Structure formats: structure tokens, C-alpha cells
Amino acid sequence: MSDDAAFRPIPGDVLPRFAGVPTFMRLPHVPPDDPRAERVDIGLIGVPWDGGTTNRPGARHGPRQMRDLSTMMRNVHHVTGVQPFRAARCADMGDSPVNPIQLDDTLARVEAFVAALHAQAIKPLTAGGDHLITLPVMRAIADRARPLGMVHFDAHTDTWDRYFGGAQYTHGTPFRRAIEEGLLDPKRTIQIGIRGGLYNATDKEWGLAQGIRVVEIEEYFDLGPDRVAALARETVGEGPVYVSFDVDGLDPVYAPGTGTPEIGGYSTHEAQRMLRALRGLDIVGADVVEVSPPFDPSGTTALVGVTLMWEILCLMAERVGRDREGAS
């Protein structure tokens, strides 16, 4: 237990949930250069950028709206009983610097920001941003000697190669790059919910050839969430794992506020069920991406996004707590 009062959310009966400056889950705002930062276990951060988006932009506004809705989260996971803010020291560490009009500069800024956290042994839990932002995060935290496994929820594989006659960095390419760069172990990677028309008949080949376990949505519905979650555990095994949740993996009715919706996905309940089945994994980083507020001003999608962050946070915090107890 690391029940540290400096890292606790503002209680809802002290200040109502709609009140106050909205940090992630009402946690204290601890920028990376704050003296308290060195004690943080899990850093909730935003990467407000959508410069890798080839169709409908807007995910740059995701962290702001997700912070707003995150104030509806509470303290105890109702199924697992995990109390993340007691199990680990959590903080809102602000947003990474980004450059809205320059892609390369942004990749460098994000990597540097997350690397600074990583240097202090802070695990990042990130609100995107489009899916390209996962690449610089992985660059900052992956150990090439022991590449990351990944549980990847998405409608798209994001393993395309080039776009528009050359561009190698878009929100459709991060995992191809991550594998090429040795950050991500394709054989410990599972992608869940893949669907939607293809550009070319060969779109699927590269990823499968690398050994990625692709669970297309049809297979998903045949197996059901419990068996798919078991497959996920089996695939990623024991090493360090990254969890990346693109909200377009959900059916668009659950996440209308996103750039590339594909009809026919899974439900939030099913997503929760799969996430909870990942208890105990060594999750060294995670993100929820592609929440695009201009396409859902109501905040419904952001509420879904932050509730999934809450589910992942409980996984991460429980493991942090266990590791600390084991170490002590």
C-alpha cells in the first residue's frame, strides 16, 4: 500500500464533481519538473495532437475533454475492489509539448517528454491524440533488448507502410514503424476488433507475416470476450506489455467522437470485460487514443475513453502495489 495523501483525488463530497480545475480523475497536477514528480508511480498525461490524421482531425482536443469527464471517476473498482489511488501514487502530469503543424518536431517533443517520466520510473497512462502518438511513447519507454508486447484494441491494424506516395508517419502506420524499430515484438502482439473495407487485397499480409495475432471482429464475435481475453494473455506472455486502446475498436455507437468510425464493433461492457481479464500483467505503459471531441461535443465518447483509462489504471496500480509489496 502506498496510501500517500499527496496523491489523492479531491473527494466528491468536498467539492462536487462538476467543480474545480479539471485534472485527470481530480488528481493533483504534478508537472514533470515539480519536486513531487519523483515519487509518482503512474503519470496520467495527455498528448493533444492529431497531425498524423489522414481523414477527420480533432483528436488534439481529446485530452481536454477527457480531463473534464474524468472528474466523474471514483475511488474503488466495483468488481475487483482495487483502490488505485491507494495502491499507487498517481498524478496528472499535464500534457506533452506538441507542434500542431510539424510532425517530426512533435514526435521528438513527445518522446522527450515521456522519456523524462521514464527516467524517473513513472509509467505513462496517456490520453491521445491520434494513434501516431503511441510511437514516440514507445520510443521513450521500450527496451529494445526486450521489446514490448501489446494488447491492441482497434478497428484497424495501423500497420500500413506509406501514405500518399511516401509519408511513413501517419496514424495508420505506428505499429509497422514500432516493429521495424525493434520497440514492439510482433509475436507478443494481439490486435482485437479489426474490420472495415480494405484499400488493397494485400493489406493484411505484412502484419500476419510478422506473427501478429489478428483477431478480426468476426472471430471476436465467434469467440466472445472471455476467450479473446485469454488469447490476449497467452499472446503477450510474461514480459512488459503495452495496452493501446483506440476507441474506434468499439462500435461507433459507443464512440461516435472519433475520426475513422467502422460500424460493427464490440461494446463497452465487452471491452471492460477483456481489460479486467488482463489483471496482473506487467503493463509498463498504456493509452486511450482517437477521442475526437468535435465529432462528439456531448462528451459521451470522452466518458467512455476515461472509463477505459480508469479500468487500465486499476490494472496498472494493482500491479505497482503488488510489486512494491513484493519488494519491501
Added chain:
Amino acid sequence: MSDDAAFRPIPGDVLPRFAGVPTFMRLPHVPPDDPRAERVDIGLIGVPWDGGTTNRPGARHGPRQMRDLSTMMRNVHHVTGVQPFRAARCADMGDSPVNPIQLDDTLARVEAFVAALHAQAIKPLTAGGDHLITLPVMRAIADRARPLGMVHFDAHTDTWDRYFGGAQYTHGTPFRRAIEEGLLDPKRTIQIGIRGGLYNATDKEWGLAQGIRVVEIEEYFDLGPDRVAALARETVGEGPVYVSFDVDGLDPVYAPGTGTPEIGGYSTHEAQRMLRALRGLDIVGADVVEVSPPFDPSGTTALVGVTLMWEILCLMAERVGRDREGAS
């Protein structure tokens, strides 16, 4: 059969469904002091109040929007064949008086309004309002000698104790108060769909200790709607039953217009299935609450709410008709 022409809806081929002053289900407007009131069996009413709401208000506008959408309801239940407006004398009896800025005064006004109906043997079917409005309704109709059973659809137990250092009446406390006051029999109470983060690890304890049968959403999905409905019948048994449907029991995609959405709930089809399984119970009152139009100006949530009212009305009317036939 009580096929009384004075209590029939305006047919859609006389006046199109979008036309006319919108009463509940196009029924005649029969205020409690109208001479026709004494012949009414089931009174559809509104309680337009949200002063018990601790987060996002708006449910005070629920009855207005639900009346509007209710004009899309028709005459015959397509599965059970029940014709509620022939089986029982139904009327829109208007809205209860409320006081938008004073909680205690409102509780008194609502209780008095419903008590006047109860004195004429009119069963209330209520459109809320936030969930606190169920408390004064129960005060008006419950027989403390034979407390009510309840089938309660909700994401939250609404059995918290105090709020904000003292307040004992909020939309999170009605059923604690009702049990304490002897209106509600916890052992004949079932709560279906409970979920969402907890404030404290002990939040669940009081209700379980009273004997409430709590079906959390995880158990719900494991059992499925048919078995849960069977559990509900078993729990409430033979006595008088109240049905209380908070639309946040549904997944938020079905009811975005509500104050405290929790992702991962059941569908409207499943809700319909559970409600239909309650045929024959002695439902002495019912409500559909927490429809909050400002959070769903499209009216989708209100349409869901009134269709659930329609399902419940068919249950109530069928029983009324049967009781009358049995009595005659």
C-alpha cells in the same frame, strides 16, 4: 374489459401523431380535481423536479419531453396482445406540484399529490424527475403494514446514507430512507444492473445487510435477462410491487440524456424482455426516472423512457383488467 371511450387516446389517423397538445400517450388530460378522475384506474403523471441531483441537473424537464415523444406510442402490445386502454381506464393526470428551489417543500407537495390519487384508488405511473421523487410517491402509496416489494433497474443502488456532511435526501438515498421508514421491504427488493466505481470500499454493505438482492451488471451478463427476470419474480413474490426504472440502468448509448451515466449497461431489448417477464405481478405503482432532456435534445432518451412506460403500463393495465374481471 373496461373499454371506456372517455379514456381513449386520440387515434393517429384522426390527428397525426405529431399534432395536438401532447399529453402522455395522447390520453385525455384529467387533473385530479376533474370529475372524471374518480373513474381512472391508472394515472400517468409527471414529477418535474431534480433538486436531489448532486451532479448534472436537468431531469426536471423530463416529463415535458417524455409527453412529446409518448405521442408515438400506439394501442396494442405487439407481443402480449395487451390493449392497455381497453383493459384499464388511463389518463394523463398532469404534473405534481414541485418547488424548484426547496427540497422539503417538494417532498411534501409530491406526497400530497400522489396521496390524492391513491385515495381514489388510482395507481400512479410516473415520469421523473430525479430518483429522489420515488420516495414521496412511496410515502403516498405504501402500506407500512405490508411494505412494498420492488423491481429496481439502475446502475446505482441509491442506498447511500448522507451526502455532503449531512444531507439525507438526495437522488442517491431514496431507498435507504424508504427502507428505514418501513415503506419498502428490502427482502422483496431486487436491484438490476448495478455498476460503476465506488466512493468507498464499504458502499455495498448496508444494502446487502438489509437483504436486498443486488444483481451487479457482471452477474446480469452472466445470467442473461431471462434468468434475471425469473430472479426478480422470485424475489418480489406475491405482494404489492413497485417498479422503478432509472434509465441509467441502460447502457448510456440507449439513454445518453441522463445525469450520471455509467458505461457498460443492458440494452433496451433486454429491458423490455425483463419487464415483460413481470406479467401478472401486483404492480401498485411505477416510475421511469432520470431522463434529462438538456443532455439529449434529440429526444432519443425520452423515446426510450416512454416506451418503457408503455411496457409497464401494459403490465399494470392487464392486471387491473384481470382484477376487475375477477371481481365482477
Added chain:
Amino acid sequence: MSDDAAFRPIPGDVLPRFAGVPTFMRLPHVPPDDPRAERVDIGLIGVPWDGGTTNRPGARHGPRQMRDLSTMMRNVHHVTGVQPFRAARCADMGDSPVNPIQLDDTLARVEAFVAALHAQAIKPLTAGGDHLITLPVMRAIADRARPLGMVHFDAHTDTWDRYFGGAQYTHGTPFRRAIEEGLLDPKRTIQIGIRGGLYNATDKEWGLAQGIRVVEIEEYFDLGPDRVAALARETVGEGPVYVSFDVDGLDPVYAPGTGTPEIGGYSTHEAQRMLRALRGLDIVGADVVEVSPPFDPSGTTALVGVTLMWEILCLMAERVGRDREGAS
């Protein structure tokens, strides 16, 4: 004074304005066949129909939403001091029958409905519906021996002839028909706010040739509302007058919920100013048309529409009161 308690709105401190079955301005609902009808001076009615609409339909939903928003109206005009519900007996007389898929049948139904009011000396104040609904209203109330004058607020003249190779009844033709039928006196007709691209260079000719005083928006802005209102009084003179307010006469920012918006119109304040300058005229009927809720679910346009109805009602009621006093 005809301060008749049977025709008074429900006060806002008895039942809050968001509560209750929404009739126009919270007046009693007095259908034409109600015994109280014969005492009514001014009947507020809806004509929920848009079958004359050649572009974006939706005005059939206008009366419903306008009733909803009309509950925000109060009792005393803050500038003129008129108290319409004391000066005249007013009631919500419901919606006219209409046929959503048959134009001719609808014209007949509306005419018959309004004629029944007219036979009881009730002046209609109508919420549309598209602008074609003014034609059957005029047929019901106009005295061909003494045709109506008209103050017409609109972006369009609505004096086109035929549409689509023959159709003579659309929402672009009512006033051509009304003049041809001898219901409307073009020389006592003024149209205020006309603008927007033309189909043909000759579009304006017919109306001008009849003697209609057309105030295009450019002239309107050069003269200002006070001088235009003076022109209107001068044009209609002393006889019976009809006031027809198409909300697209306003700039679309004030009335986005309409079928044929034209940018660059007048403001609501200016409209109020012009309407108030019509005090004392013998307004025998009036309408506010083309409020289309599907294009403005927020209700802003409907609020504008009903506030304009309130302004017109004060004009009509003051004159009714004065005439009654004069007669007594």
C-alpha cells in the same frame, strides 16, 4: 376588461414553467367543440403541416415545439403594459386537422377548422406549419367584399405562380392565390425583408404590378424599423388586417430552424419594434410560420416564434378589449 378566470394561464409560481401539459402560453385547452369555446375571443391554434414545402420539410413539428417554449411567456407586456389575458379571453384551441400526405385534403380541413372558429367570432392566432397554411386560414376568415390587408414579414414574396410544371399550391404561392381569389387586397399589402437570389429576372414583377408594397431588405436597412413600420400602417390603412410572420424574414441567426434561410435579415428586436408600432390596427387573424424544429432542436427558433406570437397577441387583445369597451 374581460378578466375571465376561466381563460387565464397557469401562474408560474403555482406550477413552475417547465411543468405541466404544454398548451400555448399555459392557457386552458378549449377545443372548438368545448362549451367554453363560444366565449373565446382569440384562439391560439396550430396547423402542423409542411406538405407545401419544396425544399427542407419539418415545419409540421412547429406547433408542438412552440407550445413547449410558449410556457416561458408571462402576463404583462413590459413596454405597452398590455395584459392580454385580461384584455381578451384567450385559449389554446388545439391543432387543426391536417393530412400529411395529401395537399388538397389538408387545405379543406384547415379551412373548415378555422371557419368553425370564425363562425363563433374567434380570431385565429396560428402557429404553422409552412406558409401555404395561411391560404386556407384566409379563405376561412376573409370577407371577399372587403379583402384583407396584410403586414407580411418574410425573406420571400411567396407570390410565385406555379412550381414543377404545374403545381399551384406550394409554400411559395399562397399570396398569389389569395390575391387571385379576392381574399387579399394587394394595395393594402406590404412585404418586409424580401431578399435572396431569384430564379428568374422577372420574379418580382407580378407582385409589384398588383400594387404590393415590397420593402426589400436593402430598403429596410436604409429606412430602419420605425419608418418601415410607419409605411406598413400607411399601407394597410383602416380595414381588417392580417399579420403573417415567416420566421425566415429574420436573419437566420435568430431563426436557424427554418426551411429556406436567407442570410442578411433583420433582428428580433427590430421585428418587435415593428410589431409594436402596429398597435390599434384591426388585426383579424395572424400567424407565425416556418418554424422547423428538426433544424433547431435547441428550441431557440421556437422561442423566437412564440415571443413574436406574444407580441401579436398583445396587439390583438388590446384591440379586442378596446372594441368591447367601446361596444359596452
Added chain:
Amino acid sequence: MSDDAAFRPIPGDVLPRFAGVPTFMRLPHVPPDDPRAERVDIGLIGVPWDGGTTNRPGARHGPRQMRDLSTMMRNVHHVTGVQPFRAARCADMGDSPVNPIQLDDTLARVEAFVAALHAQAIKPLTAGGDHLITLPVMRAIADRARPLGMVHFDAHTDTWDRYFGGAQYTHGTPFRRAIEEGLLDPKRTIQIGIRGGLYNATDKEWGLAQGIRVVEIEEYFDLGPDRVAALARETVGEGPVYVSFDVDGLDPVYAPGTGTPEIGGYSTHEAQRMLRALRGLDIVGADVVEVSPPFDPSGTTALVGVTLMWEILCLMAERVGRDREGAS
């Protein structure tokens, strides 16, 4: 294979998907009188009309919004591998002429437009419009000697007889008329997803008496999509088939933008699953109807609608390709 470069969509990496004049699926615009028309196999068309709508209009705007969203479709079906634009020559052939205010004239115009395509052996895949538009399409393409079978997805049977005391053509009557006129074979017709309150207890009788296989939503949920799809194949057998998909067959959360939503329907995934099971049938025409943009400006419903068109197009194109290969 009919891989004809003249009938290929604009690739997304030549012009981004949000760019360009929006034709259906970015196909070339080939009006019926274009010389290229005679080579077209499948014509994607719009019928922008809602004059048969008895409640909430707006479907006339469907084709416009569906074209917009259809630019997100791609080239290869990710499950079946079908490449429709290689298997068949497809084109956007524009919108049928319609008359917004005259029903009979519209029925004639649509029939003539589609008959002209049919004369060139072009199979129509239509975006509605309300459901009445299916009737003139069937009149244009059905061979009375060998009437059409139909797989019909809908919440309503659309086999009512008359409306409003006489009207025989509304969006609630097309299939009664089609059966009476010998266009549609009721014994080869299946209706999937029927639900919602009835006007009269006898509403279901006529269709069942004709031999239509009606799968009400309750039976649907008991059987599941795979068995229902098998039933559909069995029912329509080997002859020519029409597929008509009213988006209100889906649960309203998937298709809020429609005129007559009924809660408790199937999901888009389930609809996709059923459609894919129809591979190989001789689909001679199809439509997706009742997308009503004013009730869903976000375009979510239109995206669902065009993705279902994509699913059906793959079925049609695969069969066209196979027939051509068989013939060659």
C-alpha cells in the same frame, strides 16, 4: 472480372477521402443519358423523396448525406475478399427526378427513371427516401410472370392498407401494393425485425395470410442472426430477389436519424452478418431507405446506411461477376 478503369473509384491516396465532389463511393458520375451508361452493371442511385411519410419527414435529404459519408468506403470486402469495383462495372447514376409536393407524379417519375436503367440491364442499388420509393422501383424492374422474392429488414411490415381514410400510398403500404400488383411474391418474402406497438389487434393478419414469413424481433433474438439468415435464404429460394433495408430495423442507437424509430432492434454487426449470408443470391435490385439527416446531422446514421449499401453491393457485384464469367 470486369476490371474496367472507367468505373473505378478515386483512390484515397490520390485525393483524400474528404475531398472532391461526393459521388456514391467516389465512383464516376454517369447519368442515364451518358454514353458510358450502357456499359454499367450496377447503378447506385438516390431517390430523394419523403412524400409518403406520415410522421417525421426528412428522408428526402438521405441520398445527399449518404453520398457524403460513402466516400469513406474502400475497395475490398475484408471478410469475403470481394472487390466489387473489379467484379462489376459500377457508377453513380445520380438521383431520380421527384416532385416534393405531388405523390402520384413522383411515383411516375421514379418508375420511369429506374425503367430506363432496367432497359439497359443495369441493376439499381438505391439510397432512399422513405419506404414508399421501393414501390416504383419494383414496378420498373419486376417481371410479373416471375415476381420478386424479398429479404426485408425493418421494424415495420409496411403492409398496411389505407391511411387517413383512404390514402393507399404511404411509406406504410408499399408491400401491400406490390403484392396486390403482382410484383412481389409473398411466399418468397421474409421480414426481419418487426416490432413496436400496433394500431389494431388485426394489423398482422393480412401479411401472414399472404404467406409472408414474418420474423418478429423476439423470434429474431431467440434464433440469432445466423439462423435467421438461413431462414431468409430458404424463404427466397432461387429466383430473383430484392433486398430492402429500412434502417429502422436496426436499434435506434445505430440509426437515430430516421422517422419512425422503435427501440429494441438488432445491431449493425448482426445486420452485416445476415447480409453476408445472402452471398450468391440473384439480387436484381436493392435499397437502403429511411435515413433522415435532419434527425442525425452527425452523419452516423448515413455512415451505417452506406456501409450496408457497401455490403449489398459486394453481394450484387460478386454475382454479376460470376454470371459474366459463367456466360463467357
Added chain:
Amino acid sequence: MSDDAAFRPIPGDVLPRFAGVPTFMRLPHVPPDDPRAERVDIGLIGVPWDGGTTNRPGARHGPRQMRDLSTMMRNVHHVTGVQPFRAARCADMGDSPVNPIQLDDTLARVEAFVAALHAQAIKPLTAGGDHLITLPVMRAIADRARPLGMVHFDAHTDTWDRYFGGAQYTHGTPFRRAIEEGLLDPKRTIQIGIRGGLYNATDKEWGLAQGIRVVEIEEYFDLGPDRVAALARETVGEGPVYVSFDVDGLDPVYAPGTGTPEIGGYSTHEAQRMLRALRGLDIVGADVVEVSPPFDPSGTTALVGVTLMWEILCLMAERVGRDREGAS
């Protein structure tokens, strides 16, 4: 000049305006108990409460959305050249505690919160909340020996007496109470933009009898903003002044997100013009109230609200700077 780097906003070219935890105008978050607080000159605060609202609630969400939009503000006033963050030390001091369900408790909490600032000589610039929140702010800062003058922008006088048969504290009564309590000097009070129907013919009398200068909207339009602003200066004279801006003083097209819109108000440009004419006054506190996000999820109203806060901040900061210079 008090160009203190500790109280400067985050520049937009360091972190884009859509990024970061949203404090008011990107200022540092300095809670009242932060050691830096004692150096603050002007405290931007929120009072997220709408428990005094008699019609449409939602203003409790105002401060959150206003913080979000306030990040679009910049550093230099483009007309006056004032640089508020150099002229005075400004900070976001968070939200006042409130109690969403208890009115009296809230009045006490807000007064205590603001009194603590006042004790440190911090001038409050407040984002509401409904208009009742001005009362406890005035209680905290007014010197009864030298009551406040007020420039009050509003559609309503908010000088009603009781509501609902007794309630003396609602958002319609704050200035009656403030005058009765000796906080506010009616003879130094001007109200600009008053309009809308009255409940009773005597509604205006009390305020006028106290000596308030009421500029109804008709007088406003006759005089124009420059002369009205001159009247305002003349009315409030030399003593301490409070500026209270209810966004419903604006025409609803500028501020649709509010609880009690009244058509026919002034524009934002005119409001800016009037505010700028108040340069040099001794503004000891100010607020912008009644921004209700549920009625405008787009944030347009909040942007208006915070831009008016910016205008007022420039007035206050310029005077603070001048006073400091004078003192030094």
C-alpha cells in the same frame, strides 16, 4: 507595473492553446491556501452552483466550460493596449465550495470563500453559477459603511421579492436582498437591457422606488451603447463599483446557453463597447453569470462569457496597476 513571472499565463507558442490543464486564461492555479495567494491582486474564481434557478438549471457547469474556452484569451487588449497580466498579479484561485442541494449552506460557503480572498485584498472576478451567487460575493466584499455601486447587465432586474410563496433567495432576488442588507446602493446602481414579459404590472415598482436607474432595452436602443455607458459612469460615480454581467442581457443569439433567454438584446460588440467605457472605475469585484453549458455544448456562450471576463479583467488590472504606481 507588477510584471511578476509567477503570475503569467502559459504562452501559446510554448504549449498550444488547446493543450494543458485548463485554468482561467492559462494562469497558474493558486488556491487560497497556497503561499503565493497573498501576493495575488485579482483572483479569477468559479462559483459552480445553480440552486437558485427557478427554471432551467445548468449554470453549475459554467466555470468548467468557461475555463476551457478561456484558454483562447491572449495577453494584450487590442484597443486599450492594457496588458493585464503585467499590470496586476492574477491567478486562477479555483472554485468556491458549494452544496448542490442546499441553498443556505451554499450561501455560507461562498461568502466564506470570498471573504478569505477579501481578507488578503484580492479582488474577485467570478464565473457563475446562477445570479444568486452574486449575493454571497457582495456579502464578503461590501463595506456597509460605503455600499457598492453596480453596473448591471441583464435582461431581468433580479429585484423580485419572494418566489413560490415564500422563498426569498432565488436567482431572481439577489439585488433586492443586497439593497435590503445595505450591501448595494440603489442610487449608484444601473441596470442595462431589462426586457421581457412581466409577471405582474407592478414588477418594476420596487426597484425604481429605491432609485435604481433602469435602462430598459428600448431606451438602450434609442440611446445607443456610448450614451448608456456614459449614464453608467455618471450613476456609479466615484466609489467602489461592482460589475455584474448576466449573459442573458445579450441577445440570445450571442448567448444561447443560458437559463432564461429573452429575445431582443444587445450584441457582444455593444457590450464590449460599454465595458471599455468603464475604464478607471474602482471595480472591487465583478462576475459573469448564467452561462449554462447544457444549453450550449458548442461552447459559443462560454467563449462570449470569458471574453467579457477578459474585458473586465483589463479594466480591473489597469486600475490596480495605476493604484499601485500611485502608491509607490
Added chain:
Amino acid sequence: MSDDAAFRPIPGDVLPRFAGVPTFMRLPHVPPDDPRAERVDIGLIGVPWDGGTTNRPGARHGPRQMRDLSTMMRNVHHVTGVQPFRAARCADMGDSPVNPIQLDDTLARVEAFVAALHAQAIKPLTAGGDHLITLPVMRAIADRARPLGMVHFDAHTDTWDRYFGGAQYTHGTPFRRAIEEGLLDPKRTIQIGIRGGLYNATDKEWGLAQGIRVVEIEEYFDLGPDRVAALARETVGEGPVYVSFDVDGLDPVYAPGTGTPEIGGYSTHEAQRMLRALRGLDIVGADVVEVSPPFDPSGTTALVGVTLMWEILCLMAERVGRDREGAS
């Protein structure tokens, strides 16, 4: 007169305005490589790109929505009587190629696209896109020997230098670059409506030093539209002129769908008035930019945008017609 039937819009009484593939103003779609292109006088094009946007993206979707709404335009200007489709040969020439993730590549693609039109003496009338798109258009059409004058409607000068420590191409810099490159003559440039907080006290200096005539909004309101338009004519004089209309020059109530709204602008009527005063100028190119549909799904802003395009088109076509007549 160049009344060429090949370049006429589809009439609204042949196909209703909501029907058909939406090209700009229902004109024929004539891509640059179409043989008809060489006869075009004025090419309506889209540049769907927002990669220069530093805050809220979305303008890439502008041309699509503007095409949709443009189908409501008609044939004859109601004030000037100009018939643009008779005075000049107009066509929708499609969208320029763009690269959503690479700024430099986009600048090159747009310049090449417009240069190809320019080579055929086609004058571009462009729908943006963000304001950076004006730069490559100017590069394509400006004659450095005789630089362009410009009438520029905007809230911002767009003459900033660098952004984010170096970036020289953003939507805040196009006119600085255009002046530096000799494309634009600052002494023949007028900017109308400038307002909003500044980043730095020196923001205004560069432009004024170049000799740009900056009409800040305060001066605008003091002078009024007629005198400002006269100033504009005087400033640009006789040479070639570019008209660039950023919709954020308008008050945000007229154009909520834009990325950087600034409250307190002019109205659409005033904009129309100013544009009409530019009759006769030698407008060699024009654009309407910064319409951002995700921030206004209702299409209101796009309707405003295309109506302004219509106003400009009438100016351009009248001059083309006159020049042709003069030449013949």
C-alpha cells in the same frame, strides 16, 4: 453575354435543390483536364486542407459542406440584377490535390493545380480550407511585376511572422509571406474587421509599417459598412484585386463553424453590403476560407460561406461579361 448552355446550373424545378450530386451551385463538374475546361471563365474550386491551423482544425471539410449548401443558390442577384451564369462561363472544377499530413507538399500541389487553371485564363473562386491556402493560390496567379491588391475580411491580420519557434507557414502568416514574395502589394491592401487580444504589444507593427490599411473593428463600427467599402475601393485602386473572406471576420453568431472565433464582428448583411460596393473591380481571384464543419454540423456557417461566394461570383462574372463585351 456568354449564355452558354453547357455551363448552366441544374434548375430547381427540374431536380429539387436537395437532390443530385452536389457540385458548387449545381454547376457542371468540369475537372481541369476535361476538354470543356478551356472555355471556362470562372472556376469554382475547393482546397480541402487545414494543415496550417494552429488551434482547432476542421476546415479541410469546408468545401464538401459548402458544395452541399451551395445548391440553395439561385440565378439572379436580387439587388444588382446580375445573372452570373449568363455573364460568364462558370464550372465546378473540383478540389485541388492536397496532402493532409505534409505542409510543403500541399503548398506545391495547390499552386500547381491553380496554375493550371490560370494558364487557361480561368479565374479561381475558392472555398477553403484554412487561410494558408491563399498563399499558393496567390503564387499561382499573381504577376510579380504587378502585384495584387487585396480586400481582406478577417478578424486577424494573418501577418504574423513565425510560429512555435520557427514555422513560417501557418494560417496566421500567409500575407506576410505574400508581401515578402512580392505577390501582394501592401499599399493596395485593406484588412477589415481586425480584433481580438494580441499575443504581444508589437503584433500590429509590421503590417502597418508595410502600408496596409488596417480597419480594426472599432473603426469599422464608427465608419459603417458604406464608408469602409469606399475606403476599400480607394485602397485597391485600379489594378488586379484579390478578395479574401475569412468567415471569422463575421461575428461568430453568423459563423460559429470556424477555428478561431472572435466575438464582436460584423453581420452578414454588412458583409454583403461591402462586397456589393466592390462592383467593377478587376477581381482576378477570390476565396472564402475557414469554414469548419465539425464546429457547425448544422451547415449554417457553410450557407453563409457560399452566399458570400455567390456575392463575389456576381462581381467577378459581371466584370468578365463586361470585359468580353468590351473586347468584342
